[in-house]
Amino acid sequence: SAAEKGGYDYFMLKEIAEQPKAVADTLLGRIDASGSLSLDEVRISPSELREVDKVVVVACGTAFHAGLIAKYAIEHWTRIPCEVELASEFRYRDPILDARTLVIAISQSGETMDTLMALRHAREQGARVLAVCNTNGSTIPRESDAVLYTHAGPEVAVASTKAFLTQLVACYLVALYLGQVRGTKWGDEIQAVVRDLSRISCEVERVLETMEPVRELARSLASKNTVLFLGRHVGYPVALEGALKLKELAYMHAEGFAAGELKHGPIALIEEDLPVVVVVPSPRGRSVLHDKIVSNIQEIRARGARTIVIAEEGDEAVVPYADHLIRIPATPTLLQPLVATVPLQVFACELATARGNEVDQPRNLAKSVTVE
Ligand code: AGP
Numbered sequence: 001s002a003a004e005k006g007g008y009d010y011f012m013l014k015e016i017a018e019q020p021k022a023v024a025d026t027l028l029g030r031i032d033a034s035g036s037l038s039l040d041e042v043r044i045s046p047s048e049l050r051e052v053d054k055v056v057v058v059a060c061g062t063a064f065h066a067g068l069i070a071k072y073a074i075e076h077w078t079r080i081p082c083e084v085e086l087a088s089e090f091r092y093r094d095p096i097l098d099a100r101t102l103v104i105a106i107s108q109s110g111e112t113m114d115t116l117m118a119l120r121h122a123r124e125q126g127a128r129v130l131a132v133c134n135t136n137g138s139t140i141p142r143e144s145d146a147v148l149y150t151h152a153g154p155e156v157a158v159a160s161t162k163a164f165l166t167q168l169v170a171c172y173l174v175a176l177y178l179g180q181v182r183g184t185k186w187g188d189e190i191q192a193v194v195r196d197l198s199r200i201s202c203e204v205e206r207v208l209e210t211m212e213p214v215r216e217l218a219r220s221l222a223s224k225n226t227v228l229f230l231g232r233h234v235g236y237p238v239a240l241e242g243a244l245k246l247k248e249l250a251y252m253h254a255e256g257f258a259a260g261e262l263k264h265g266p267i268a269l270i271e272e273d274l275p276v277v278v279v280v281p282s283p284r285g286r287s288v289l290h291d292k293i294v295s296n297i298q299e300i301r302a303r304g305a306r307t308i309v310i311a312e313e314g315d316e317a318v319v320p321y322a323d324h325l326i327r328i329p330a331t332p333t334l335l336q337p338l339v340a341t342v343p344l345q346v347f348a349c350e351l352a353t354a355r356g357n358e359v360d361q362p363r364n365l366a367k368s369v370t371v372e
Contacts, residue, residue, distance in 0.1 A: 004156075010359040012157035012249075016345050017208060022162040023338065024201040025151035026169045035194045037177045043146040044102075044128055046181040052102045055082040055178075056127070058090045058118040059106040060369065062160040062244060063167055066132075067106055068237035069337050070171035076334065077179040077190060087118035101127040104174065108155055108163035109368035110138025119144060132170045134163050148174060157360045158367050159249055161345045164241065165204070168338055172197060193332060200338050203329040207342045210327065214343045217308065217324050218350035221275055228269065228276045228305075229256040229344075230296060232289050235279035238337045242277055242344035248362045249352035259296040272304035277347075279340050280311040280318055285333040290317070297321045310340055 008014040031037055055074050057067035067084040074082040085095075087105075091114060097103070103122040107115045110133040119129045119140065131144035134152050141147035150166035172193070179190050221227070227246055231239035239256035246254035257266045259278070270276070278297050283290040294317050301307050301321050309322035312330045319325065328339040352359050 010157065010349070012159055012161060012349050012359050015155055015157055015162045016342070016349065018153065019162045019165050019342065020201040020205040020208070022150075022152040022166050023169055023204055025153075026166040027173075027197060027201075028151070030173055031194055031198065035191050037173060037180055037194070039148060039173060039177050041146075042130060042148055042174075042177070044130065048128070049102070049178055049181045051100050052080060052178070053100045054097075055080050055102045055104060056090075056095065056097065056122070057082065057084040057104045057106065058087040058115060058122070060087050060112050060114055062164050062241060063106040063108060063112075063115070065237045065241040065244070066164055066167035066171060067104070068240070069168055069234050070104070070175065072234050073172055073175040073334050074178065077175045077193075078182060078184055080178065087112070087114040091117040091121050095122070095125075097122055097125040097127040099126045099128070103127045103129045104132060104171070105129055105140055105144060106132045106167050106171070107138075107140045108134045108150075108152075108160055108167070110135040110140040111368045111370050112140070113370050113372055116140055116143065130174065132167055132174070134166065156367075158362055158365050159245055159345075159348070159359075164341065165338055169197070169200075172335070193334070196332050196335055200331065200335060203331060203339050204342060206329055207339050211343065211346045213324075214326055214346050215350040218347045219354045222351060222354035224252065224275055226253045226269075226274060228266070228274065229254065229279070230259040230262070230276060230293075230300075231256070231279035232259045232293055233281055233286070234334060234337050235281055235293075235340065238279045238340050238344070239277070241341055242279075242348070245345055245348035246351065248365060249348045249357060249359060250355055251357060251363070252351070259293050262296055262299065267300065267303070270300050270303040270305050273306050274304065275308055276300055276305040277308045277310065277344070280309060280315065282312050282330060282333055282336065283315050283317060284330070290315075294318060294321070310343060312336075
């Protein structure tokens with residue numbers, strides 16, 4: 001009913017708007033005043049966590065994209081090798097796991113069949129499984145050794161939004177916690193990130209306040225057939241997520257690419273007026289990534305692409321090559337997905353509406369895939 005949607009036309013719009021709160025709630029009580037993490041609810045002891053020599057993330061769909069981003073954070077902050085795999089692939093493989101492997105199973109619903117089977121597969125081989133889940137008491141956390149709940153609140157729209165942001169937050173918490181208990185050399189950086197994380201909910205709020213031009217842009221593209229998404233580093237999974245949202249909501253051909261792969265094939269797709277969304281990493285931090293993507297934008301624009309550039313405030317280098325510029329607040333590189341994904345959600349939702357599609361219940365899809 002309209003009341004359930006809190007005055008919004010769709011659950012998806014409501015859930016997009018709830019993201020600052022969802023992010024803040026997921027952090028709540030997990031970072032103490034001194035800036036150290038306490039994840040007591042994660043029932044794997046610090047001594048066991050110190051033994052971990054490999055992390056494997058398994059998930060499906062949007063949760064898998066959260067896992068892809070988690071890999072960058074886990075490897076950077078903990079120096080533990082991390083693999084990320086689609087649960088539907090992992091479960092039919094012979095993965096190399098043992099008691100020192102930490103498997104992270106990410107699932108909003110906690111009922112996704114492939115993710116459940118993947119975690120059973122992992123436990124049979126002695127690995128420990130930590131669930132990152134949004135649904136209390138669901139099957140995946142019940143069958144795991146430990147759980148870190150995301151506190152997004154119920155997500156009703158089939159297209160995942162607030163659950164994704166909170167999955168990222170939960171994965172960052174796990175990565176930082178692993179770093180903390182293992183005393184990695186990134187101690188100072190960990191402290192700084194913890195501070196930045198506690199501010200991120202306000203940054204998401206600011207993004208939401210500036211979405212009207214994104215909606216206008218989406219409406220102007222309603223008759224297009226294809227939209228491409230490019231990113232590098234953590235911007236690459238963000239590009240994949242932007243494309244997935246567009247597929248499921250707008251029923252458009254949408255694909256995400258690692259920008260470095262352009263020359264290895266995808267650039268052949270570029271034609272006059274083809275919309276290409278580019279997620280630009282911060283010019284501070286790893287500036288080499290930034291410079292590379294600016295040349296990628298130049299390359300595709302020279303071939304006729306209509307460039308839709310998502311870049312941090314104050315990044316002037318992209319201005320000459322952006323047909324449309326979407327600004328996001330400056331964040332540390334690893335946290336950028338928390339702000340960069342939001343415009344892509346709004347973009348897909350508005351395109352779906354403009355094309356007359358059912359936003360909350362896209363055709364052929366179910367909220368959780370509990371069948372094989
Ligand atoms: C996202 O918009 C999708 N509807 C879908 O990819 C979803 O993320 C996937 O099915 C995984 O679901 P889960 O998080 O409940 O396991």
